[in-house]
Amino acid sequence: MDRKVYLDYAATTPLLPEVINQMCEVLKEDFGNPSSIHHYGRKSKMIIEQSRKVIANYLQASIGEVFFTSGATESCHTIFYSCIQDLGIQRIISSVAEHHCVTHTLGELKNKFPEIEITLLPTDSYGRIENQRLIDQLNSNSKKSLVCLMHGNNELGTMHDLETIGAICKNHGALFMVDCAQTFGKYPINVNQLNISFLTASAHKLYGPKGTGLMYINNDNIIKPLFLGGSQERNMRSGTENVHGIAGFAKATEIAINEMELRTKTTLKIKNYAKERLLEISNVLFNGCPDHSMYHVLSTSFPASEKSDLIMFNLDIAGICASSGSACSSGVEHDSHVLKAIGHDPKRKTIRFSFSHFTTTEEIDFLVSALKSNCV
Amino acid sequence: MDRKVYLDYAATTPLLPEVINQMCEVLKEDFGNPSSIHHYGRKSKMIIEQSRKVIANYLQASIGEVFFTSGATESCHTIFYSCIQDLGIQRIISSVAEHHCVTHTLGELKNKFPEIEITLLPTDSYGRIENQRLIDQLNSNSKKSLVCLMHGNNELGTMHDLETIGAICKNHGALFMVDCAQTFGKYPINVNQLNISFLTASAHKLYGPKGTGLMYINNDNIIKPLFLGGSQERNMRSGTENVHGIAGFAKATEIAINEMELRTKTTLKIKNYAKERLLEISNVLFNGCPDHSMYHVLSTSFPASEKSDLIMFNLDIAGICASSGSACSSGVEHDSHVLKAIGHDPKRKTIRFSFSHFTTTEEIDFLVSALKSNCV
Numbered sequence: 001m002d003r004k005v006y007l008d009y010a011a012t013t014p015l016l017p018e019v020i021n022q023m024c025e026v027l028k029e030d031f032g033n034p035s036s037i038h039h040y041g042r043k044s045k046m047i048i049e050q051s052r053k054v055i056a057n058y059l060q061a062s063i064g065e066v067f068f069t070s071g072a073t074e075s076c077h078t079i080f081y082s083c084i085q086d087l088g089i090q091r092i093i094s095s096v097a098e099h100h101c102v103t104h105t106l107g108e109l110k111n112k113f114p115e116i117e118i119t120l121l122p123t124d125s126y127g128r129i130e131n132q133r134l135i136d137q138l139n140s141n142s143k144k145s146l147v148c149l150m151h152g153n154n155e156l157g158t159m160h161d162l163e164t165i166g167a168i169c170k171n172h173g174a175l176f177m178v179d180c181a182q183t184f185g186k187y188p189i190n191v192n193q194l195n196i197s198f199l200t201a202s203a204h205k206l207y208g209p210k211g212t213g214l215m216y217i218n219n220d221n222i223i224k225p226l227f228l229g230g231s232q233e234r235n236m237r238s239g240t241e242n243v244h245g246i247a248g249f250a251k252a253t254e255i256a257i258n259e260m261e262l263r264t265k266t267t268l269k270i271k272n273y274a275k276e277r278l279l280e281i282s283n284v285l286f287n288g289c290p291d292h293s294m295y296h297v298l299s300t301s302f303p304a305s306e307k308s309d310l311i312m313f314n315l316d317i318a319g320i321c322a323s324s325g326s327a328c329s330s331g332v333e334h335d336s337h338v339l340k341a342i343g344h345d346p347k348r349k350t351i352r353f354s355f356s357h358f359t360t361t362e363e364i365d366f367l368v369s370a371l372k373s374n375c376v
Numbered sequence: 377m378d379r380k381v382y383l384d385y386a387a388t389t390p391l392l393p394e395v396i397n398q399m400c401e402v403l404k405e406d407f408g409n410p411s412s413i414h415h416y417g418r419k420s421k422m423i424i425e426q427s428r429k430v431i432a433n434y435l436q437a438s439i440g441e442v443f444f445t446s447g448a449t450e451s452c453h454t455i456f457y458s459c460i461q462d463l464g465i466q467r468i469i470s471s472v473a474e475h476h477c478v479t480h481t482l483g484e485l486k487n488k489f490p491e492i493e494i495t496l497l498p499t500d501s502y503g504r505i506e507n508q509r510l511i512d513q514l515n516s517n518s519k520k521s522l523v524c525l526m527h528g529n530n531e532l533g534t535m536h537d538l539e540t541i542g543a544i545c546k547n548h549g550a551l552f553m554v555d556c557a558q559t560f561g562k563y564p565i566n567v568n569q570l571n572i573s574f575l576t577a578s579a580h581k582l583y584g585p586k587g588t589g590l591m592y593i594n595n596d597n598i599i600k601p602l603f604l605g606g607s608q609e610r611n612m613r614s615g616t617e618n619v620h621g622i623a624g625f626a627k628a629t630e631i632a633i634n635e636m637e638l639r640t641k642t643t644l645k646i647k648n649y650a651k652e653r654l655l656e657i658s659n660v661l662f663n664g665c666p667d668h669s670m671y672h673v674l675s676t677s678f679p680a681s682e683k684s685d686l687i688m689f690n691l692d693i694a695g696i697c698a699s700s701g702s703a704c705s706s707g708v709e710h711d712s713h714v715l716k717a718i719g720h721d722p723k724r725k726t727i728r729f730s731f732s733h734f735t736t737t738e739e740i741d742f743l744v745s746a747l748k749s750n751c752v
Binding site: 006012040041071077100229319 | 380382387388389390391396399400403404407408409411412413414415416417445446447448449450452453475476477480481483484578580585586587588602603604605606607614615616617618619620621688691692695696697699700
């Protein structure tokens with residue numbers, strides 16, 4: 001069977017034709033080094049600055065607050081280290097259900113800077129922190145604090161309420177860092193209104209290219225660059241800029257903004273259809289918050305059975321691309337740290353299906369029929 | 377005048393059509409996240425591993441010693457910090473004429489790790505360190521040392537003798553890190569024969585894409601990743617891989633290996649022709665070592681005159697893209713740290729012309745005639 005049904009849009013997305021065209025044009029025509037002061041250099045520089053403007057407008061940030069990086073992982077790393085080394089942050093509060101680029105980096109910071117207090121708040125059974133716990137934590141001492149949370153949980157789909165949490169941070173004088181890898185370009189984000197100090201995102205979750213990401217850094221927080229060298233990105237990130245990647249990111253963002261309403265509506269419809277159809281399978285449950293959930297992620301928990309142990313394997317054979325909620329390491333599967341955080345029954349098997357406005361009901365039908373006949 | 381003559385190939389290079397095609401194909405067809413275990417993920421993973429093989433073969437390294445990054449600047453940063461934090465390096469010996477991503481990073485390391493001895497050796501008037509000084513320095517104490525030098529100097533073209541320096545490092549038990557940004561794919565490099573412990577390079581100097589680089593890390597030196605997260609690149613560099621960039625880098629390397637002899641011959645011929653023609657201008661001198669010089673870089677020193685003050689400006693107006701040997705900051709031009717290192721007369725004006733096998737004698741004629749009529 002050669003048919004492939006891609007239901008893993010939260011892992012990465014196919015690039016839009018317009019994005020590919022834009023990138024290929026830059027690859028062909030605009031090869032200049034943006035640091036060169038001649039014709040070709042200036043042209044590349046202009047592409048970067050126009051791209052920055054697109055991103056800044058979306059976030060309602062100023063242009064000088066947006067910096068391009070190689071991806072959200074680099075952005076997170078840069079911000080965490082700078083907060084400690086440049087801004088005197090003495091405490092970082094995050095959650096147990098964050099992406100590994102946060103949890104693992106915080107683990108390392110704990111070793112490298114033992115004087116820094118690092119707290120990972122537990123989550124409720126939906127993957128959200130309890131706001132009162134955050135308030136209590138912030139009130140427990142007067143250390144200069146950074147709160148770091150993801151906007152939308154990549155495994156569960158659950159969304160944090162940035163407005164409330166941003167206000168809590170503001171009231172307590174804490175900086176607020178938001179991992180928007182899953183939500184950038186999918187939801188309106190006004191960094192000022194939400195009191196966001198730092199934001200990270202990657203282009204490849206938004207029908208843009210891999211290898212390009214960004215960090216928003218609020219003007220009030222002057223941090224030093226991670227990489228030193230040619231002083232690119234207004235001296236915030238040395239290294240010759242990935243011009244075609246940046247142009248592709250901006251194009252993907254531009255289209256995402258224009259289509260936001262339509263994509264939201266269409267994808268949500270597909271997700272609801274998928275939920276409805278998946279419920280035909282006996283004893284299926286959905287993880288994550290039903291009320292505050294990204295429209296493209298559906299974490300689906302299947303009952304234990306002989307077949308469900310091999311569900312990912314069998315889905316792959318059936319041509320269906322989805323993602324296990326578990327990290328697979330040397331053949332032994334464990335529940336992920338996120339599923340553990342929400343108290344997921346380890347005997348059950350969770351698969352994350354993630355959708356796009358391109359996903360059709362027919363693809364969902366194909367999935368459900370494959371699940372029924374081979375997988376569960 | 378609309379004609380453009382690009383003589384700045386050491387700053388960056390136009391991408392080869394084959395590289396663009398390869399990248400556009402990956403952008404279109406192979407969007408999977410290499411960490412996904414399904415069909416699309418496996419295909420992307422395969423592209424990365426095949427690319428790694430191309431690079432490893434060129435360097436005569438093993439596949440497990442090559443890691444892709446966002447560029448040489450990231451690679452340098454990663455290696456320096458890891459050498460101190462993971463390998464217990466107590467002394468770093470480099471030169472005053474290295475790229476800023478080395479000199480600035482070493483400056484920062486000096487502040488962050490005051491216990492680390494950092495020595496920047498002076499260079500001779502060609503930009504080469506004197507080997508005896510390196511030996512003396514290594515003999516001066518028994519601290520565990522890293523020697524970091526560039527293979528070919530980006531501003532001068534001067535090349536270090538890696539074989540001799542590699543042997544010195546080996547004899548003194550020092551690790552050897554080589555910045556090959558300007559030479560990767562242009563010269564044969566056998567990391568084992570040259571006793572290289574670490575090597576850094578970028579794709580965009582070799583008719584490949586911006587935003588992709590690499591580090592070679594000899595198997596004997598187990599270092600920790602800079603970025604933590606998804607454990608990509610065999611757990612040496614987290615962050616979703618820039619698959620199309622990596623594929624483009626490998627394609628550019630593949631072609632460079634095949635054409636190495638021809639490119640060397642053709643470009644050297646052009647450089648010699650340029651030298652000959654530039655000498656028609658009164659009192660022109662060339663910086664850098666005449667005997668050990670990269671075939672694509674010609675650092676040209678013009679006598680002081682009213683016109684030569686504006687030489688870069690006038691070349692740009694004439695449609696000629698070259699690079700100043702000077703760093704221009706807020707309108708005030710100073711000699712670069714490299715020109716200072718070789719004792720360049722600050723009253724003279726240095727322009728770096730850098731060539732390609734695509735450069736024609738006719739372009740050189742155009743340059744010389746523009747220089748004669750407007751610039752000097």
